[in-house]
Amino acid sequence: MNYTICSVDQLQQPGDCLIIGYFCDTGLAPSAKVMDDKKHGWISEFIEGEGFQGKPGDSLQLTPAEGDGYKRIIIVGLGKSVELNAKAFRKAVRKAAVMLASTKAKNVFCTLTEVYVLNQDNQWKARQIAQHLTASTYSFNQLKSADKSEQKLQQVFLLSVNQADNQAIETGVAQGDAIAQGMHFAKDLANFPGNYCTPTYLAQQATELAGQCQAMKVDVIDEEEMQKLGMGSLLSVSRGSREPAKLIVLEYKGGSDDDQPVVLVGKGITFDSGGISIKPSAAMDEMKYDMCGAASVLGTLKTIAELKLPINVVGIIPSSENLPDGYASKPGDVVTSMSGTTIEVLNTDAEGRLVLCDALTYAKRFNPAVVIDIATLTGACVIALGKHISGLLGNDDALCQSLSEAGDAAGDPVWRLPMTEDYDQQLKSNFADVANIGGREAGTITAGCFLGRFTKDYTWAHLDIAGTAWNSGKAKGATGRPVPLLTQFLLNRIN
16 A cells, blocks of 8 residues: 655545545535535535535545546544544544445545544544555455455545645554554454464464564474473463464564563464363354464564564464364363463363463563563453453553553553452362362453463563454454554553
8 A cells, every 4th residue: 555645736636536524513624625615515515415414433425527536535524623532533534444445446535634633643643544544455365266356445645734744644654554564464364264374374474574574583482392491381282283382482673682572472372172171163163263362463563563663572472273182181180381380271261371371481581571461362351341342451550551541542442350369269279279260250350360370570461352353243354453552552662
């Protein structure tokens, strides 16, 4: 996708599509008013004739007469001009992107950069536009034998009413486009089925990503080396699969050598049958998405590499399949983690925490500034927060607050859950140091408490993305979340 800044005068040249804003109290946004005047008011007449009110999320598409400049004009509602906030603006941009994706437009002129958004600047507006327009071009058809349509949208012109705004708009565009590209990468990895996207495939993709960036290096640790490291918990999950487990470690050095890195740990279960505690067959195909934590780490690393962010980041991905066979772990087995903690495996379908705990222990060797793990960890989180908000737990108030603020700013929200000693008591075991489940009650919290036992030596937070990482039904597919949240968090640390 190519983004170019344009002036008001350039809006008069022909194009495939024009995106303009409309306020329910003041009508057309400034540049659209100028165009409307030059066209003898036919745009405003059309809007009035359609009874368009301009509420946030409202939209309207009109087709001008042939030879009248644009092939189509998309009008999005912005609500009241004095009340346009970040949420309403983002909603309007998303609506425009959806409408644009349904057209055959190869180029679009977007004027939404000109409107005032409460507490936001031109860089932020440009970032939202670029992120959502680039995201609208995503499709997954790599495994279809036909209908491999080419990308339609190729050129976007963003309006700048003042040359002094150009640099901010360019920065916002670069950030938004890079975030969308990182989301595309994460979506592709997650949407590939388990017979394609194996732990070995994830390792290959990580290696290719590192090869594209001089500031990044990769180390893939195999099962033999994991055995030497004492990762008995992680290896207990891969026992039932013929696909060998991988511990993928990516190091991005954009900062100084002595800067402590942010460590991102992503759960990479490329298919989760539940193991011996096997899942119901309905919708089990969606368990290919149990590696969305890993995908989001790789997507975030792709984004920050594209932006050349001056920060050190380490990505750690414990990857395995979870399948049943005669060698698979059984309920009641006791395994020993890298930390030396013994774990009673009461449910083999609670395997994510078993691979994460060894990865979290491994993370300590990088002397991290903070550690954040990302995982499709518990169905309980979907029940608690639905598909809109990711769960957040952690051992540090400041880190959790930073993640919450980044999520709000990125439109990728989280909600913090409590994590106290009372919940931790549910993990008691008669036969090991800890059980891998704590019963039906507060399942997301007890999973966080389990992970918290392996993060005592550093500042840590956990993101449960079980509800937000993918959509089901007709819109089935990965969402690319929380790449926007993680990128915003890293940008905030730099700033």
